Amino acid sequence: MNVSRRIYFLVPAFFVECAAFMLGLTQPIDARDRFAASGFQLGLLGMLSNGGYAIMAFYAGRLSDRTGRRPWLLVGLGSQIVLALLLPLTRNYTSLLIVSILQLTLLGCWWAPFMSLMTETANPAALGKVLGKFNVSWCVGAMLGSSTNVWLFNHFGGTRGPYLGAAVYFGVALAIVGFCRPAGRAIADDMELELHPRVGHFKALAWLALASNFFVGGMMIYLFPRLAEAVEDPLAPGTISLLHVLRFAAMLGTFALMGRSVRWHFRNAPYHVSYGLLIATLILTATLGRPGLLALPFIGVGVALGVAYMLSIYYSTLEAEKGSNLGFHEMLLALGATTGPIYGGLLMKFTGSPATAFWLGALPMAAIWVIHVMIRRKPVKE
DSSP: OEEOHIIIIIHHHHHHHHHHHHHHHHHHHHHHHHHOOOHHHHHHHHHHHHHHHHHHHHHHHHHHHHHOSHHHHHHHHHHHHHHHHHGGGOOSHHHHHHHHHHHHHHHTTTHHHHHHHHHHTSOGGGHHHHHHHHHHHHHHHHHHHHHHHHHHHHHHOSSHHHHHHHHHHHHHHHHHHHHOEEOSOSOOTTOOOOOOTTHHHHHHHHHHHHHHHHHHHHHHHHTHHHHTTSSSSOOOHHHHHHHHHHHHHHHHHHHHHHHTOOTTTTOSHHHHHHHHHHHHHHHHHHHOOSTTTTHHHHHHHHHHHHHHHHHHHHHHTSSSOHHHHHHHHHHHHHHHHHHHHHHHHHHHHHHOOHHHHHHHHHHHHHHHHHHHHHHHHSOOOO
């Protein structure tokens, strides 16, 4: 059955990100509450899970250029339903770790091929607007996932509810992709976009910013639950989920604004905004002790992530090797989300202070900001 491209691409993106974020948010809370996982163990969970995703995303994007996109989409979604149903059955930290690694690894089959298929059929002149709508769609899905977790945590208690809810959302996306096809032409090969001479340079800068942002984002997901126990009033799982709703609301607004403008194309100012907000986020998270004020760093990192993600996905889709570029894009965000939790987890282990991990997390971000400036000043052959 043929459906409009808006339904085929925006609706599954909405439900997949909704379900994926429910799992990603629930797993570290589950490890902490059911198995008393330490900060180091939470960091290990984030490192190995995102490391598996990075490898799979890279190869799925690259191979889908040759094999076609559809098989990867079906494997990615079908595996998520099975593994989401297995997660509440785990009986110790090790079994939770293994299933979580498999879950996020196989999710790597989905995003790069799916985004490649979407951008292949888009009008190149309107690519920024297309990506803006797409990013808003999955970002709203993440907000719904966070909100759903709040309700499930509060209504049922424990983590079984979020796991089962995620399986349902994945099932909706699988039904659309499995039984429908996008209407219209397959490839917009009659509409070529004249590439900017510095597209490769800006793509490299965007990839660096993307990895840096997900370094911090990974810390906020996997390590914040441990820090949340040390504030004046320890935060409940539902409250943590609500803070992530604010993060995605900030991302959504950023995507919407950038999707409606071309002024940020091939400019350096958005990178500096992103790095500045990352450092401010880490410092604020380490110093603020009141739950109400903790909303500020979540909003800040949401804007920073939104800017970096939009930059990276835009420059990654301008060239012909869309699958390979988007696979590398997904690999880098996963590697950032891998190194952030293990970096902070080790700091928590050796210092015994959750806040120290966020304080010292600002150091590598400042160093990368300096590297960015140095790369930007190098002459580029045009």
